[in-house]
Amino acid sequence: MATPTKNILLDEQLCFALYTASKRFNHFYAEALAPFKLTYPQYITLLALWENNPMTVRELGSHVNLDSGTLTPLLKRMQTQGWVERKRDENDERQVNISLSQKALDAKPEIFAHVNTCMDLLGMDEKTYAATRDTVNFASERIKNAKPKKIDYDGPQF
Amino acid sequence: MATPTKNILLDEQLCFALYTASKRFNHFYAEALAPFKLTYPQYITLLALWENNPMTVRELGSHVNLDSGTLTPLLKRMQTQGWVERKRDENDERQVNISLSQKALDAKPEIFAHVNTCMDLLGMDEKTYAATRDTVNFASERIKNAKPKKIDYDGPQF
DNA sequence: TTCTAGTATATTGTACGCAATTAATTAGAT
């Protein structure tokens, strides 16, 4: 007898809630950042660099969770727009140092002003905001290194 | 005097928590779905269709929150892999009806079995899982139709 | 020094996501 499998409903899935929420936040930030011609991944790249400038591509990637396949073209676009500089490390030419331009340093308060409307619009007090974030991060940490179980499966391979 | 702007730290941002969590869940499902050669967006498309088959591209899009720019090529790939059929509606030729193939109907229990390991790995009981999802959906609804405030800004336009 | 393993970034290829536009079709008003 086949093992009964619990039904999976789209709107009950945590993964789908996160997927949808992430896209909606992305959309919101895209509007807030439009005056600066910045995308959301470019914005978090700036956030990381404002906290720690300069960084190698690798260090930057470990902060924003993106690899060189994403960062290299992204950073080239940001360089074209004048947000960052890219320079080979003189001591170790494998590394590329990413540093903020003067424009990026100057624009920080303006960008923060545009983006800080986010929490207001959420209509959450700081406690609720922090609790929501921590809840998400809890699930995020749990799934981080999880590997799906190997299922015995002798049927047709789709 | 310039208005002081609160600092924004990457790891304290809800948007970044959601962005990271969404990517990690996506990665987890990618592994679980690899035996079926399905991506995560393709999987949620199947979830939607298993609940309501057939649907037009538009109806499907309203369930999974994707537009034709994403769905048209995605559905063509799924058709090539034998998961769905695409047929112009005979009564209204503007519409394209998407229906599940026999393969998709047959594979449902196997795919559910592979994916249902997710909640186990999260180490959450059903209550915690539901509460997490509801918390995410609460923030998601709040940001859904939010538009960033227009900020007075006479400085250089970046 | 020379070989080898390791490290850092870049490149390639595939698949989203979505804004904006186009094309085809339908429905509604006159």
Place this chain on the structure above:
DNA sequence: ATCTAATTAATTGCGTACAATATACTAGAA
């Protein structure tokens, strides 16, 4: 019936994501 506005998909263009590979460089062992 005909013209117009609305609706539905498809297309185009740009920017991620990321696995897999390639390339360049470094460091450590023999």
